[in-house]
Amino acid sequence: MSSKNHFNDAAPEWDRLRQSYFSEAVREKAIAIAQVQPGKLAADLGAGTGFITEALVRHGLRVIAVDQSEAMLSEMQKKFAGVQGIDYRLGDAEQLPIEDASVDYVFANMYLHHVDNPAKAILEMSRILKPGGKVVITDLDEHSHEFLRTEQHDRWLGFRREDIRRCFFEAGLEDIHVDSLDENCCTKSPCGCEEVAISVFVATGTKRDRKAATPYPYATYLDIKYPSLTVIDLPALIQACKDRWYNQTLCQVNDSVVRLGIVQGEYHWHKHDNDDEFFFVLEGRFIIDLETHSVELRPWQGFVVPKGVVHRTRAPERCIILMVETSTIIPTGDDNGVDV
Incomplete structure (x- = not known):
């Protein structure tokens, strides 16, 4: 079964299942770190049934909710029927259905470990972000629990924080921070043979202004010319x-x-x-x-x-x-x- 089919099947029960995986503190901490401003536009990638979107709307933001699962988006639309300011879009991580430089924030909660190419997915996040906008990713630290590949259809067993930091840098982001969220994602194998609590990291970065001059702060220049016939060590x-x-x-x-x-x-x-x-x-x-x-x-x-x-x-x-x-x-x- 593909990841998409897995989430299509799980959609009707997703809100109940999600509560057993991680708490609402995950989204509250992520949104607090982003310092969101009312009236701004945010993209919620891998939106599912609207865990992140719900909090963003409550903080006065407009939201583009993107998911690869038609069933998840359908459940989300029923859940938020009558709520203004949510744009539902079916889309893929490597080709987001969002215009260049059009959103102020990108949120991706428990999203990256399901995509085929995390580095390319982060590039896409940067592409849709306005200069000065912020990416906020909450996901799993690297782990070794193989049952999640088959039973939860995780593509990646979490990530090393230094790899996420490098992907952010190479995607044109600055002011990069990758730290512990002080939260865990808890799950167990349906067969009951394994139960785990995996630490969650939060990664943030700001889209560079292409014309911004940002030399390294410790710039000190020496200009000592070695004459000819001198060995340079x-x-x-x-x-x-x-x-x-x-x-x-x-x-x-x-x-x-x-x-x-x-x-x-x-x-x-x-x-x-x-x-x-x-x-x-x-x-x-x-x-x-x-x-x-x-x-x-x-x-x-x-x-x-x-x-x-x-x-x-x-x-x-x-x-x-x-x-x-x-x-x-x-x-x-x-x-x-x-x-x-």
């Missing part, structure tokens, strides 16, 4: 500059300079009309966002950003890179590139 330089942003000119060759960068965080969107840039990763992960796609570099990989190409660079964790660029590019958070 990279390990020693790296060791001396741990735990802060570091950008040092190592040498100049003709009209180009080679710089060592120890980076974390992100830069603003910009372009250089007259200069190419080359990035080479020594340690960590370094992401170059282009207008059409993103390129992720791992150690010993390099990439050239041609002149005139709009881009942004970011590093989810501490990353060590070499940069080769013309000496006309000033090594600061607000360089002489053109903001876009």
Whole structure:
């Protein structure tokens, strides 16, 4: 049986079943963390029979309720008959029936562990979110209870919090927090052979404003040029500059300079009309966002950003890179590139 068929069958009894899985505190805490504002528009993904939607409407929000199960949406419509401000939509996690940048909040409660591709589902959440809007996911921590795959049709046995944090970052979200909700999801096998209580996490992130300039707060720049015929000891330089942003000119060759960068965080969107840039990763992960796609570099990989190409660079964790660029590019958070 597919997950969709499972929920179609369970829909008439879902409200009763849900009460045995987790308490109303899950939604109250999630909504409190989101700091929702009346009159705003929220998407409730995997809405089921309206567990999250009910609280959102009570707080004065309009809601787009999305679910893959026709039966669940039918039960929800009967439950909220006469209630204004709810838009019911049948949809898939990887192709949400919601316009780009159209909602202020995205809520997904016990949703992610049922989707085929969690990373893509989070990208979709980011797509429909307005700049400055917030995603709130409540789901299961990683566990090993295999009976949930067959009896509850869970696609994933929970998630590692660091994986969720990475997916949020790569979906263009910032101000990311993945923490314990201090709640459990409780269930037992129908055969009675296993009963479990699985911890619940809450993950929040805010949609970046594409034009926002957000350099890393610990930006400190050194500009020490090593003359020709000098040995450059990279390990020693790296060791001396741990735990802060570091950008040092190592040498100049003709009209180009080679710089060592120890980076974390992100830069603003910009372009250089007259200069190419080359990035080479020594340690960590370094992401170059282009207008059409993103390129992720791992150690010993390099990439050239041609002149005139709009881009942004970011590093989810501490990353060590070499940069080769013309000496006309000033090594600061607000360089002489053109903001876009």
